[in-house]
Amino acid sequence: MLFDFNIYQGGDGTRSYLGQGGDVVMKLFSTLAKNSNYKIYADNSFTSVPLLEKLLRWELQYTGTVRQNWLLNCNIKGEKELKKEGRGSFDFRVEDTHNILAVRWFDNRAVTLLFAHTCVEPLRMAGRWDKKAKKRIDVSMPAIVADYNNHMGGIDILDSFLAKYRFRIRSRRWYIYLFCHFLSVALVNSWLMYKRECRLLQLPDKKMLLQRKFQAIVAECLVSVDSDKKRGRRTSSNPLITKQKVVNILCADVRKDQVAHWPAKSETRGRCKLCETNNTNTMCSKCGVRLCFVDGRNCSVDFHA
Known part of the structure; x- marks a missing residue:
């Protein structure tokens, strides 16, 4: 469900140390209620270490994929090393100051994630198709990758x-x-x-x-809503006494708009829409339903109130 949005209008010449992607995250985050334990998930266009550090000060949990060249001074295994170890292999490093965790997991390709609110373990199993064996196999997956896959893609x-x-x-x-x-x-x-x-x-x-x-x-x-249905051609002086099927309008916004709900007489009697016990030939010309309109009982007023 879309909660907030930001229409891209080009750069205005001002940009913080978080970069354009980080500024977008902070702008959208500013409309959320504070101290509500929100969890933010984003792709590699927005994720960076300075952004996680700033969000941690607000006690916000953030998970996102990150580009490899944005992890400076992070001695984590590369894609070639993990590829030799096979599908399901991974490596991780922890930043000491803010306890930020970087995980690189290899499936068909290597994917790197940054987060600070969960752990690598327990490992989970993910079903994958093996082209060589021509069958589905189980591949080990860190918990953070499964969490990211479950919540990303809204x-x-x-x-x-x-x-x-x-x-x-x-x-x-x-x-x-x-x-x-x-x-x-x-x-x-x-x-x-x-x-x-x-x-x-x-x-x-x-x-x-x-x-x-x-x-x-x-x-x-x-x-x-707010319409008296005066437009169009009528086949009879009474629009309800026709051979055409009458479409009932039971939406509350239309039923209670207090516009053009005139009583009209029908040739046949039917059950009242409100009380559902009495038969009447009085109908609402706008809603197209039968409503009692007799001495001592006025379902028409109660139905439209």
Whole structure:
């Protein structure tokens, strides 16, 4: 779920000793609540030893891959040495002052990580495909690598959600693309929050709305809210007495917007949407549902309150 973002606008001539990547991390970190035990994961574009030292002063836990030429005076085994030892081999070094740990692990290639809140052990096993043996084998993996793989990649998952139902627009104004992009991000964030609430309520996955259905309901509510449905051509003086299927609008934002919820009579009687016990031929012209409107019982007012 996207919490904050920073649009790249080019350099402004000012840069701290952390570098451009470190400055981005510190700027995004400034919007988080202090002393909340956050864990930050990033790739090698942002990770450096000075950044970890500064984050440790804020008691923040950081894990990230790092480029080999950014580890100065670190006598750790190189990729060629680890390759001779085989897949699953690793080497690590500890910085004494801040207790920062550097680990280099070899799989198909060597990867180097910096962190200061966990250990190399216990070793875990990862399934890999061996081209020579033509079968899957178990490769030993340090605990920090497994932790990094489990938590890294949130932006990639978000991008995959955005790519499924992206707004197809063409405009010469660049800010229109930004507006549509962040509108899509807001929809995905809302859908993820909806799924989280459903899991807290222990609802089965089959009853949860898919992303496409959720986005369609939100679009329908945004179009219908504060609308009296006066546009378009009607086939009858009463829009409810037609052979066309009436689409029920039950979104709370539309149901309670207090706009154009006029009562209308239908040719047939049906069960009241609110009390679900009485039959009535009175309908809401906007919501398209039957609601009791008789002496002593006014479900129409309670339904829209």
